[in-house]
Amino acid sequence: MGRVVLLWVLLCASAQAWGQSSEMMDxxxxxxxxxxxxxxxxxxxxDRILLCSKCHGKDGNSKRDYIPNLAGQNPQYLFDAFEKYVSGERTDFVMNQAAKLLTLQERVNVxxxxxxxxxxxxxxxxxxxKTLVEQGAQRFATVCVxxxxxxxLGHDGFPRIAGQPRVYLTHALQRYRDKDPSRAGSPMLGVAALLSDEDITALTAYLSQLQPAP
Incomplete structure (x- = not known):
């Protein structure tokens, strides 16, 4: 009986998440x-990005190299990330609290x-x-493109990673490769498992120097 209840709760949560994502797209x-x-x-x-701006900058360009830029990011990806922080599927002490302070419409607006x-x-x-950057470009073409x-530049629910800080990219890829519990369920876990330290060094060199579209 307990398993049936748990399954029902999970199904309801999944349906709610899908419904919110669909409403966000609308x-x-x-x-x-x-x-x-x-x-x-x-x-x-x-009026609602005061807390966000302390780390990500008012214009979405992060103030610290270990924090991602949000400027020019795909809105669907940003919203999906918000929802995962709200639900606890993705864990970060600051983001879990910050996301819950926003209503659905506010998350769409932000x-x-x-x-x-x-x-x-x-x-x-x-x-x-230059050789390192070229190696990163070649590896990107085989596992990321x-x-x-x-x-x-990403699309839909996939993030823009061009021009992101190299420190942030390195840390993110290492967390995925090491199967960090805070990133459970991400398709990046399988991809990052294919990467060596040398791959990550080359990829981050390549991606950090890419100039996103104006």
Missing amino acids: RLAALEKDPAKREQAYAAAE AFYFSQQKVQPKAEATVLD TCHGPAA
Whole structure:
């Protein structure tokens, strides 16, 4: 009986998550069609990103190299990440608390707001070796391009990783490869398992120097 109840709870949670994602897509589609609604969503988000801006920057460009840029990110991916933090499927002490402070509409607004910001990649402190960057490009083409796209800009629920800080990319790939429980269920676990330390070094060199589309 306990297993039946547990299964029912999981099914309900899954249905609720799908319903929220579907509603989010409907709301984003409505924003795309209505300039007035886009302006309202953007303005509303500016009032709710104070906490976000302390780490990710008001314009979505992170203040620390171990924190991802949200500027120019796919809004669907950002919203999906919010939902995973709200549900606890993805764990981070700050993000789990912050995401729960926002309503569904506020999460849509914030995702839309950051998607409209321009990426400003930080210059590397040291000049990257061209051979290393080329190795990263080749490895990217074999394991990353299908989901993240040829320019690493992502699409739909897949994130933009072009121009992300190298420290953040390295830490993220290592966590996936090491099967960090906070990333349980991600398709990246299987992909990262294929990567050696040398692969991660090359990939992060390549991705961090990519210039996202203006």
